[in-house]
Amino acid sequence: MAKEIKLPQLGQTMEEGTVVNCLVKVGDEVKKGDVIFEIETDKATLEMESPLGGFVKHVLAKVDQTLLVGAPMLVLGEKDEEVPQSFVDSLLGVESAPSGPAPAATTAIAEPAKAAPEPAKPAGKIMASPRAKKLAQELGVDLTTLKGTGPAGKITELDIQKAAEAKPARPATAAAAAAPAAAAGEARLGTTIALNRLQRITAERMLKSKQEIPCFYLTVRADVTNLVAKRAELNAAGDVKVSFNDFIIKAVATGLERFPIMTGQLAGSAIKLADAIHIGLAISVPDGLVAPLVKDVNNKGLKQIARDSQALIERTRADKLDLSDLEGGCTTVSNLGAFGIESFIPIVVPGQCTILGIGKITDTCVPDNGNILVRKLMNMTLSVDHKVANGAYAAQFLDFVRNLLEEPSGLTV
Incomplete structure (x- = not known):
């Protein structure tokens, strides 16, 4: 008996997905668990597995189409089964997703003319990101x-x-x-540049953040002279290169343990605290910006955080992230110091309570008991969801993080 395969919800926030690759064609045998499509969601490109076994009778979804969750993708049947066109027509009118209402626009699905095998299409066989x-x-x-x-x-x-x-x-x-x-960023004045998918998704999520997350902002300046010296000492003697971000991530994780409300999300009339401390690290990629998670940071030493961060950066730039790298974070660290930015106000990622913006480290003259010292100072700006935390609590958290960075001996190596 013919059965339809629908686009599943591959992530908690997924509402739609774009077909990046189709790995089967009409006539192929598919087993339960076989990868049949590559789907690009709002977070990553993921493999879609078949929930059933059978032979491919119709491929309804096409490469580069953007479909809503619940849209029909594929028809499976017995080897010698003839699937009538009327069955396909009925699928194209389906308007409900497995988990609830999710209208699937019929204009987004290209309908095969007949039940016969489709003409060979190279794009369906190409394995590429x-x-x-x-x-x-x-x-x-x-x-x-x-x-x-x-x-x-x-x-x-x-x-x-x-x-x-x-x-x-x-x-x-x-x-x-x-x-x-x-x-390459060489567009000429007067031209119009189309947004790629990552840019469009980023724009939508940032608009959602601005509309739904009432933020307040706190800025402090940390004296990281000792931190700079400590990092140089560790990197000169160790086999793992530790970045400033690694120190910052560890300090933030320690602060979140001390001030757990900063991990929360408003859930009705209560605040739901995070189950674990996963911290997003903003990473620049050719198409935009991605913030995958460094996991369980509070349970790791500084060197392990450095290893995990470096591996995460490499996977991100090789387009090898999966959904587990992107969901479940409670805050994000975004460092623009390498671009010469001294301070900025970052936008909270939807689903998180805060984001910490880090500026460049600058040599600054500081008065000290009548003398002038040259110290290394760094601006930190914390954006906070006011639905979850108040100003005094968030200020204590940020001050705690600053103190850890100013006296880094308290951070476990």
């Missing part, structure tokens, strides 16, 4: 001609770059020339 596909489009590389060197033969950005370098140069069309320029 969204950024790799985008790079291929910008460089004019045909993905169907490449053999991927990544896991399971997945095409990587490096594969595309090598292919682009190997092929002869050709005149670029105006559209092809404009895309790389925009991606």
Whole structure:
């Protein structure tokens, strides 16, 4: 008997997903648990597994389509079963998701003309990340001609770059020339630049934050002279390179243990505190900004945090994050000091209570008992959800974090 496969809710906040890759075609046998699609959500690109076994009779979802949760994706049936077009037509009218109402716009689903196997479509067989596909489009590389060197033969950005370098140069069309320029930040005045998916999602989430999270902001200046010396000492003697962010993340985690309300979220008439201290680290990627989580920071020493942070950065930039790297955070650290920014007001990530913005470390003349000392100072700005925490409580938390950074011997190595 023919059965439909719907787009599942792959994350707590997922409302829609974009089909990045289809890994099956009409006639293929699928077993329960087989990966059938790659779906890009508001957080990451995830693998969608089949909840059932059977043979593919119809592929309803197409690559690059954005579908609502609950939209029909695939039809499975017995090997020799004939699935009537009327059954497919009925699926295209489905308007409810498994977990509740979630209308699926019929215009978002391309309907096959007949139950016969679809024409071969290279995009459905290509294993490549969204950024790799985008790079291929910008460089004019045909993905169907490449053999991927990544896991399971997945095409990587490096594969595309090598292919682009190997092929002869050709005149670029105006559209092809404009895309790389925009991606590299070289757009000309007067042009219009389309948002990529990550930028659009970021815009939507930041608007949601501004509309639903009434924030107040606290700024302090920390004297991190001792911290700079401590970091240099550790990195000179150890096998693990510790960054300033690692110290900050550890200090924040210790502060959250002392002031647990700062991990909370308003739940009706109560405040639900976080089960664990997972801290987001804002990381720049070619398409925008991602803030995956360093997990259980309060239970780790500084060097382990450094290892985990570095591994997280590498996975982020290799587009290898999964949903567990992105959900469950209680705060985020965003450091723009490397760009020369002295202070800024960050926007709280929806689902979290706070975000800490870190500025550059500057040599500053400071009066001391009639003398002038040159000290290394760093601005920290904390954005706080006023629904959860009040000003006095948040100020105590931030002051505690500052003291830890000014006297870093209290941070476990």
